[in-house]
Structures are given as structure tokens and as C-alpha cells.
Amino acid sequence: MKYLHPILFLVFIFTVFLVIPATTFAQNVVQIERAREVQNVTKDGEPIRKLYEARLKTGNVVMVCDSAWHYLNRNEIRAFGNIQIDTSDEIIWSDTLYYYTNEELSLLRGRVIIQQDNTTLFGEKVDYNFLTKVAFFEEGIRLEDEDGTLIAQRGTYFQNQDSAIFRGNVQIADSAQYAEGDSLFINRETEYLQLYSNIFVADSTNNGILTGDYLEADSSGRRYVDGNSYLRQISADTTDTTHINSDQLLMLDQDTTDLVRSYGNVRVWSNNFSSVSDTLLYDSSSEVFELISNPIAWHNNIQLAGPYISVQMDSNQVRQLKAYHKTIAVQEDSVTGRLHQIKGDTLIADFTKGDISRIKIYPNSQVLYHTKNEQDEPDGAVEYSSPQTVMYFKNGDLNRVVAGKNDGFFFEEFAGLKDRRLDGFTWNPDRRPQRPQVEAVPRFPPVPTARPFELPARFLEHMLQRVPEE
Known part of the structure; x- marks a missing residue:
């Protein structure tokens, strides 16, 4: 069939359509729309039927390729070289194709690209069903859309449900966020995702890092982390960093307000404040931390314990601590190491520029305060009970005390005075959270900007056709 005159070649192709307009495979019809050369062999x-530089059609699927073998008794087409497949829903490019027409199944190998709406997928071994619109990427997948890029070792893409499952070294990146994990389920229409195992999320917009065993997120801004959750947040002016560890973490975005809910073994550390509790609630609009169930909070040399503690922040500084119901505060003297103790039903501690300025405790206040002589040596202690006590501080040291009617006494210095304790005393410096020594970092190198292979010629031609004229 070589070297046919062009007119004779066109006549031949026209004859092919007249004599053999279609071949039936099960319920599918394969039409040869054009071919430079056709050979029928056994x-x-x-x-x-061997076809060269062919264009074939079956149903709503149109394919062009360098060559194709049509197995007439097998419901199978094998295509090779520079393949492009067009349907009403997607365009596919590949180096090799095995297409089983009765099952609408195509085995795509080589440089595989699937383009659907604003989504482009890349892989080198893809099984795709034209009927169910499900694609299986067995040896690597790269997904690109207007929101960013996703890569993984394997993946399954469900076009009709606009959903996907990715497994193995999953990475997601856009201009502002990066996430990684061992596997991922995502529904792109609802922006709902589940990220599993060894998760790491970095948000450059909010200077945040999130890690844990499992992450669930949706379009509302809700993010839930289960198992070994960790949140690191850097303040807008970069002067302070807050670290929160817990068993579970829930983050909610409400307009301009961020809500944080931590549950189970909650540990907080920042430059000016640290705490442990069973539950933590934080509201960014009010800058209030609420510590619930067995909380202990520390600020400089002060420890505060009680069933409920709230911490009012102001520009990364502690402005006020509140504790309710049988609360006790302990301050370690910076010179003598003695432990001053204050307890009562309600305690309010105010701070000025990071230093404690006032403590008010009421009702049923009890105070044990160790005194010093002019040489800053221990010199006895004062212990009393009063309906209300207000203590004023200067540069972190006690300056003045105002108490209501009280019942108390003064202790002369003696050997065991430093060990005297009020009822309910608790002092737990060993439980105080410390700044993490090792920063959380990604496990994998950055998502490559380059595609995983040299792009096929027909794909490049298609992209050039989509470029708008200036």
C-alpha cells in the first residue's frame, strides 16, 4: 500500500468506509475515520487490521495515533505512539493503549495525561474505564488544577464523584499551603478531605504548622486532627510562638475569628505562658485561652492551679489570669527559692508589660508569704485568712498587701519554715511544658515544579491552541 498517489489514497479510504463502515465488538462499533495505510493480516x-496514522471512533470516544492494531475477534484495540483520545468529558494522551471495547476499559502506558475541565493528571501506568469514569494510577500520579499540585505514589480518581484516593508519600502544595501524609481521600466539589498517617501541614499565610495522625478538613475552614496533634502558631509580628500538643485538635474558621479546641493531655508553651489541662478552648477575637479539667498554668515564676483557668492575652503578652473554685497560686521567690502561696475561691491576676502587677483573691482567701531581711535572706513568714486579699507588685516583687478582716500570725524563721504548705498546695515544675527542641519539618522534598516526564507532542500542540491571542 506504499506510495499511493494522493488521489488514489483518498479514493481508497472512501472505499474502506463504504465497504467496511464499522466493525461490531459486543455492543460497541469501531469506525475507521481515516488512516494513511490499512493492512489486514492474520x-x-x-x-x-493494522492501521497507520489513524483516527478511530467508537461511541463518543475518538482516538488518533501513529499506529493501531485492531483485533477483530477480540474486542480489543492496541494503539502505539503519540496517542490522543477525545471524549465529551476528557482528553487523554499516552504512548501506548490497550483498549477493550466491550468493557470500555483502557490500559494506558507511558506518558499518560488526562485532562478534565480544569484538572490535569499525569501518570505512567493508568487503567481507565470510559463508562464508570474511574482512573487507576499504579506508578505515580500528579494532579494539577487552579488550586495547586498533588503528587503521590498511587491514586484512584473518580470523575463522576469528583473524588480521589491517593496512597504513598502524598504531597499537596499551592502558593500558601503545603500538606503531606501517607494517604488521602478528597472530594474536590465539597473540598472535603481526610489525610492519614504522619500528617504535616504548613500554612504560610497564618504562620502555622499542624501535625498528627489523622486530619479531616472541609470548605468551612473546619480542621480536625486526631492522634498526637500538634499546632505551632507564630504571631503576626513574629515576636512570639505558641505550641499546642494534645490528643485531639479542632480548628474552626468563622469569618475573621479562629477557634481552637484541644482535648486530652493538652500542653501549651509560648514565650510568656505555658499550661497543661484536659481541655483547651481558644478564641482569636478575644485572645482568651480557657483551660478546663485539672488545669495548671505557668507564667514566669508563678504556677496557678484550679478546676478552671482563663488566660487573657494582649499582643502576645499575658494580661490577666483568672481561676475559679478552690484555686491556688504558688510563686517561687527568685532570690530565696521559697514558695509563696495564695488560695481561695476566685483568683484574678493582672499583668503589666508581662510582669505581674496585682493579685486579687476572694472570698475565703488564704495567704502564706515568706519575708526577707535587708540582705535578701529568708526571715520568717506571714500566714493569714481573710474574706478578700489584694496584693500589689512592682517589677514582679510584692510591694503592698490590702486585706480585709483577717485571722493570722507571723512565723519567726526556723529550719522547717521553707516546707510549710497551705491545704491543697500543689507545685509541679516537672510538668511544665518546655519549648520543643526539634521543630516539625516535612518528611519529603518539595513538590517538583516540573512534570514527571517530557510532554507528548500532541499535548503540547493542544496547549498551544488554548493560549489566547494577544
Whole structure:
């Protein structure tokens, strides 16, 4: 069939359409719309139609390729070289194709690209069903859309449900966020995702890092982390960093307000404040931390314990601590190491520029305060009970005390005075959270900007056609 005159070649192709307009495979019809050359051969007793530089159509699927083998008794087409497949829903490019027409199944190998709406997928071994619109990426997947890029070792993409499952070294990146994990389920229409195992999320917009065992997120801004959750937040002016560890973490975005809910073994550390509790609630609009169930909070040399503690922040500084119901505060003297103790039903501690300025405790206040002589040596202690006590501080040291009617006494210095304790005393410096020594970092190198292979010629031609004229 070589070197046919162009007119004779066109006549031949027209004759092919007249004589053999279609071949039926099960319920599918394969049409040869054009071909530079057609050969009918028999191999191992099986009839095969070989086509070169062909354009084929079956149903709503149109394919062009360098060559194709049409197995007439097998419901199978094998295509090779520079393949492009067009349907009403997607365009596919590949180096090799095995297409089983009765099952609408295509085995795509080589440089595989699937383009659907604003989504482009890249892989080198893809099984795709034209009927169910499900694609299986067995040896690597790269997904690109207007929101960013996703890569993984394997993936399954469900076009009709606009959902996908990715497994193995999953990475997601855009201009502002990066996330990674061992596997991912995502519904892109609802922006709902589940990220599993060894998760790491970095948000450059909010200077935040999130890690844990499992992450669930949706379009509302809700993010839930289960198992070994960790949140690091750097203040807008970069002067302070807050670290929160817990068993579970829930983050909610409400307009301009961020809500944080931590549950189970909650530990907080920042430059000016640290705490442990069973539950933590934080509201960014009010800058209030609420510590619930067995909380202990520390600020400089002060420890505060009680069933409920609230911490009012102001520009990364502690402005006020509140504790309710049988609360006790302990301050370690910076010179003598003695432990001053204050307890009562309600305690309010105010701070000025990071230093404690006033403590008010009421009702049923009890105070044990160790005194010093002019040489800053221990010199006895004062212990009393009063309906209300207000203590004023200067540069972190006690300056003045105002108490209501009180019942108390003064202790002369003696050997065991430093060990005297009020009822309910608790002092737990060993439980005080410390700044993490090792920063959380990604496990994987950055998502490559380059595609995983040299782009096929027909794909490049298609992209050039999509470029708008200036």
C-alpha cells in the first residue's frame, strides 16, 4: 500500500468506509475515520487490521495515533505512539493503549495525561474505564488544577464523584499551603478531605504548622486532627510562638475569628505562658485561652492551679489570669527559692508589660508569704485568712498587701519554715511544658515544579491552541 498517489489514497479510504463502515465488538462499533495505510493480516490464526496514522471512533470516544492494531475477534484495540483520545468529558494522551471495547476499559502506558475541565493528571501506568469514569494510577500520579499540585505514589480518581484516593508519600502544595501524609481521600466539589498517617501541614499565610495522625478538613475552614496533634502558631509580628500538643485538635474558621479546641493531655508553651489541662478552648477575637479539667498554668515564676483557668492575652503578652473554685497560686521567690502561696475561691491576676502587677483573691482567701531581711535572706513568714486579699507588685516583687478582716500570725524563721504548705498546695515544675527542641519539618522534598516526564507532542500542540491571542 506504499506510495499511493494522493488521489488514489483518498479514493481508497472512501472505499474502506463504504465497504467496511464499522466493525461490531459486543455492543460497541469501531469506525475507521481515516488512516494513511490499512493492512489486514492474520497472526497465529487471528485476523488483525493494522492501521497507520489513524483516527478511530467508537461511541463518543475518538482516538488518533501513529499506529493501531485492531483485533477483530477480540474486542480489543492496541494503539502505539503519540496517542490522543477525545471524549465529551476528557482528553487523554499516552504512548501506548490497550483498549477493550466491550468493557470500555483502557490500559494506558507511558506518558499518560488526562485532562478534565480544569484538572490535569499525569501518570505512567493508568487503567481507565470510559463508562464508570474511574482512573487507576499504579506508578505515580500528579494532579494539577487552579488550586495547586498533588503528587503521590498511587491514586484512584473518580470523575463522576469528583473524588480521589491517593496512597504513598502524598504531597499537596499551592502558593500558601503545603500538606503531606501517607494517604488521602478528597472530594474536590465539597473540598472535603481526610489525610492519614504522619500528617504535616504548613500554612504560610497564618504562620502555622499542624501535625498528627489523622486530619479531616472541609470548605468551612473546619480542621480536625486526631492522634498526637500538634499546632505551632507564630504571631503576626513574629515576636512570639505558641505550641499546642494534645490528643485531639479542632480548628474552626468563622469569618475573621479562629477557634481552637484541644482535648486530652493538652500542653501549651509560648514565650510568656505555658499550661497543661484536659481541655483547651481558644478564641482569636478575644485572645482568651480557657483551660478546663485539672488545669495548671505557668507564667514566669508563678504556677496557678484550679478546676478552671482563663488566660487573657494582649499582643502576645499575658494580661490577666483568672481561676475559679478552690484555686491556688504558688510563686517561687527568685532570690530565696521559697514558695509563696495564695488560695481561695476566685483568683484574678493582672499583668503589666508581662510582669505581674496585682493579685486579687476572694472570698475565703488564704495567704502564706515568706519575708526577707535587708540582705535578701529568708526571715520568717506571714500566714493569714481573710474574706478578700489584694496584693500589689512592682517589677514582679510584692510591694503592698490590702486585706480585709483577717485571722493570722507571723512565723519567726526556723529550719522547717521553707516546707510549710497551705491545704491543697500543689507545685509541679516537672510538668511544665518546655519549648520543643526539634521543630516539625516535612518528611519529603518539595513538590517538583516540573512534570514527571517530557510532554507528548500532541499535548503540547493542544496547549498551544488554548493560549489566547494577544
